[in-house]
Amino acid sequence: MIKVESLEFKYEDGTIALKNINIDLDKGRVVGVIGANGSGKSTLFLNILAILKPSKGVIKYNGEPIKYDKKSLREYRKEVTMVFQDPDKQLFYSKVYDDMAFVLRNLHFSEEEIEKRIHVILEKVKATDLEQKPTHFLSYGQKKRISIGGALIMDSKVLLLDEPTSGLDPKMSKEVKHIIKELSYEKKLVVSSHDMDFIYECCDYIYVISNGRVLGEGKPEEVFLKANILKEAGLDKPWLVKIHENLKLPLYRNEEDLLKIRY
Amino acid sequence: MLIIDKYAYTNKLADSNPFNKFIIVVISLGITTIINNIYINLMIFAFMIFLTTIAAGIPFDKYIKILSIPMSFLIISIITILISISKTDIFLWEINVFDYFVGITRVSVDESILLLTRVLASITSTFFLGLTTPLNNLIRVFKRLHLPNSIIELIVLIYRFIFIFLGEARDIYLTQEMKFGYTDFKNSLKSTALLVRSLFLKILLDYKDMVIVLECKLYDGEFRIGD
Numbered sequence: 001m002i003k004v005e006s007l008e009f010k011y012e013d014g015t016i017a018l019k020n021i022n023i024d025l026d027k028g029r030v031v032g033v034i035g036a037n038g039s040g041k042s043t044l045f046l047n048i049l050a051i052l053k054p055s056k057g058v059i060k061y062n063g064e065p066i067k068y069d070k071k072s073l074r075e076y077r078k079e080v081t082m083v084f085q086d087p088d089k090q091l092f093y094s095k096v097y098d099d100m101a102f103v104l105r106n107l108h109f110s111e112e113e114i115e116k117r118i119h120v121i122l123e124k125v126k127a128t129d130l131e132q133k134p135t136h137f138l139s140y141g142q143k144k145r146i147s148i149g150g151a152l153i154m155d156s157k158v159l160l161l162d163e164p165t166s167g168l169d170p171k172m173s174k175e176v177k178h179i180i181k182e183l184s185y186e187k188k189l190v191v192s193s194h195d196m197d198f199i200y201e202c203c204d205y206i207y208v209i210s211n212g213r214v215l216g217e218g219k220p221e222e223v224f225l226k227a228n229i230l231k232e233a234g235l236d237k238p239w240l241v242k243i244h245e246n247l248k249l250p251l252y253r254n255e256e257d258l259l260k261i262r263y
Numbered sequence: 264m265l266i267i268d269k270y271a272y273t274n275k276l277a278d279s280n281p282f283n284k285f286i287i288v289v290i291s292l293g294i295t296t297i298i299n300n301i302y303i304n305l306m307i308f309a310f311m312i313f314l315t316t317i318a319a320g321i322p323f324d325k326y327i328k329i330l331s332i333p334m335s336f337l338i339i340s341i342i343t344i345l346i347s348i349s350k351t352d353i354f355l356w357e358i359n360v361f362d363y364f365v366g367i368t369r370v371s372v373d374e375s376i377l378l379l380t381r382v383l384a385s386i387t388s389t390f391f392l393g394l395t396t397p398l399n400n401l402i403r404v405f406k407r408l409h410l411p412n413s414i415i416e417l418i419v420l421i422y423r424f425i426f427i428f429l430g431e432a433r434d435i436y437l438t439q440e441m442k443f444g445y446t447d448f449k450n451s452l453k454s455t456a457l458l459v460r461s462l463f464l465k466i467l468l469d470y471k472d473m474v475i476v477l478e479c480k481l482y483d484g485e486f487r488i489g490d
């Protein structure tokens with residue numbers, strides 16, 4: 001679907017944020033991008049979204065390089081969209097309903113269709129009670145939920161999520177995990193995070209990024225056993241991997257499996 | 264969070280038809296400007312207070328507080344109109360300054376009272392609309408009135424930026440205060456200068472982010488509200 005080929009990106013001030021990046025999003029249903037602060041995750045996402053234009057290399061969508069003229073970009077962004085790191089920046093309108101409707105109205109959907117879709121999506125992100133609320137009254141976690149909903153409503157084929165769990169309490173994190181799991185049956189997801197436990201449980205293919213380069217890639221059970229790569233990237237191991245290595249337990253993919261077997 | 268905005272969303276009339284409210288307000292504004300009658304003005308004044316506090320349920324003390332801001336300007340202006348200076352004694356009440364009289368005349372009293380009631384009626388009318396109607400509903404009215412899109416766009420963006428601006432300003436101010444940035448006069452001046460500078464930079468960055476978000480949401484130059 002989306003392939004990034006020898007991508008390099010340089011900011012105006014000369015910072016080379018990405019170097020020779022090769023990524024193939026077909027390798028997993030939920031692809032994780034992990035890396036320390038400033039490693040280039042958000043920059044990579046903005047390149048994939050075609051908001052930033054690579055200095056070198058190409059990004060291919062369905063085998064074709066992305067075109068950067070206005071019309072093609074509009075078509076492209078119907079298929080590929082993103083949930084931003086900071087929900088405050090993503091919410092635009094003052095009422096949850098209108099904010100979610102915004103993109104559909106831009107696409108000239110009928111009001112009935114819009115209402116139908118909003119109800120389905122609010123149900124999905126467990127926010128039906130927030131429909132008529134002004135967005136600036138919402139708590140951080142609620143804003144995050146609405147901003148995920150605002151991206152889902154477009155029904156894109158690919159959804160990028162930049163740090164979907166940052167700033168969330170454990171319960172909300174779990175809910176987001178659940179939402180991601182459900183969504184993975186409908187569309188391609190790309191998730192960035194420095195929450196290793198979250199990535200380990202959600203993703204089925206992982207790219208490790210450090211200083212703008214891909215340090216390693218593979219299935220989570222493989223990548224997280226490579227201690228040297230994680231160390232170089234400045235990342236920690238998920239706790240399930242730690243107990244596997246230190247307590248000689250089998251390597252479980254999630255907490256539920258572990259609990260089921262132990263008790 | 265602006266208190267005015269809070270009430271606009273939470274009052275009992277928030278979801279009522281914005282066109283009706285708009286028409287009521289336009290009519291009462293029209294009456295106070297065309298008909299010079301103190302009693303009619305006072306009636307509009309009372310009616311609007313009734314609508315805002317009782318019908319819409321906005322707490323009376325908060326309402327008075329919000330009204331007190333324009334009121335202070337109003338009182339200052341009324342005083343300047345009330346007082347006049349003349350060489351001849353035409354005053355109801357006056358003081359002598361050298362060979363001039365300073366005081367209030369019959370005409371100035373009448374004029375001031377008329378003006379005062381007219382302004383009271385107008386302020387409470389516009390406040391009624393502003394305090395009880397969420398922005399989105401107001402935009403619906405503007406669209407119906409066929410206001411140009413660029414003006415509506417400006418309103419939406421300015422409104423959005425007021426929140427970004429206030430939020431950022433509050434965050435920076437609190438950080439500075441925590442770091443003892445406002446302990447003495449020199450300090451405060453420096454901190455204020457820094458606040459303005461970082462506010463400006465932050466707003467520029469926020470603007471960039473906002474453009475990205477608008478692009479992702481396929482914004483094409485028109486804010487659609489849907490009717």
Ligand SMILES: Nc1ncnc2c1ncn2[C@@H]1O[C@H](COP(=O)(O)OP(=O)(O)OP(=O)(O)O)[C@@H](O)[C@H]1O
Pocket residue numbers: 011012013015016017035036037038039040041042043044
């Ligand atoms: N607008 C910009 N201009 C110049 N350099 C930038 C800009 N935005 C980011 N950078 C730099 O590019 C590099 C990658 O930043 P990026 O935001 O992509 O990191 P990240 O992996 O998303 O980090 P985080 O986990 O903190 O969100 C960093 O060194 C950063 O300083």
Ligand SMILES: [Mg+2]
Pocket residue numbers: 041042043085162
């Ligand atoms: Mg980032």
